[in-house]
Amino acid sequence: MSNTKYILGHFADPDDMMHGIEKLQENNISIYDAYTPMPIHGIEAKLGYKRSRLPIAAFCFGITGTCAGFSMIYYMLVYDWPMNIGGKPAFAMPNFVPICFELTVLFAAFGMMACFMYANHFFPGRAPRVMDLRASNDRFVLAIDAKTNPYPEKIVDLLNEAGAVEILHNERKYVSYE
Known part of the structure; x- marks a missing residue:
């Protein structure tokens, strides 16, 4: 052969x-x-590709971001440096929502990008695997x-x-x- x-x-x-x-x-x-x-509708099913697991990874990274934000704020405001500001409790959940949301989005976005680049071998220093340049034209x-x-x-x-x-x-x- x-x-x-x-x-x-x-x-x-x-x-x-x-x-x-x-x-x-x-x-x-x-x-x-x-x-x-260009994208062709239905080619993934015809070639037998499985559905992407990227949404599952995004959910896991998002939950990690939410937990990181919640634990960071809880540690700072309740455990490490509790302050009584205007008689409000140190553990006030509405105050936690914006930062937890932002960290959820941040972790999900960077995690999906890292997973996508790892799965498709787009890491720095790797030469692209191109079968034929006309396939992109x-x-x-x-x-x-x-x-x-x-x-x-x-x-x-x-x-x-x-x-x-x-x-x-x-x-x-x-x-x-x-």
């Missing part, structure tokens, strides 16, 4: 790419990923793992049937002139 990692099928139209996904899945060929210049690209799919000729034929404009495999370019 060659050292080729991926077979790339380029499509000019998103409908052709969705048709290509269907054709490949009908033949039990696993798709590594799809790269598009005008092409819809399907990447098929060449190591797990043993019949590359079959994949090339299926991509051509689906309407691929160009197929890159083994340093060779298959161009469709239809």
Whole structure:
């Protein structure tokens, strides 16, 4: 087997790419990923992606911010330096609400950003993994793992049937002139 990692099928139209996904899945060929210049409704479900867990992480970070704000204010105003201001109690809940809210939003925002960057490998110093630069401009690209799919000729034929404009495999370019 060659050292080729991926077979790339380029499509000019998103409908052709969705048709290509269907054709490949009908033949039990696993798709590594799809790269598009714009969001396509329903592609996550078609590729079998699970729902993101980012909202759960945001909730956990938000609760952490609320607890941090509440415990910080309680420690400062009730335990460390209690003051009697105008006869009000030191533990007055309405006074805690704005700061707890702000820390909830702050922790949730920074936590979601950190989780997103970690999950997508966007940390500093890492080179971006780009299959083809045209995928961010005008092409819809399907990447098929060449190591797990043993019949590359079959994949090339299926991509051509689906309407691929160009197929890159083994340093060779298959161009469709239809």
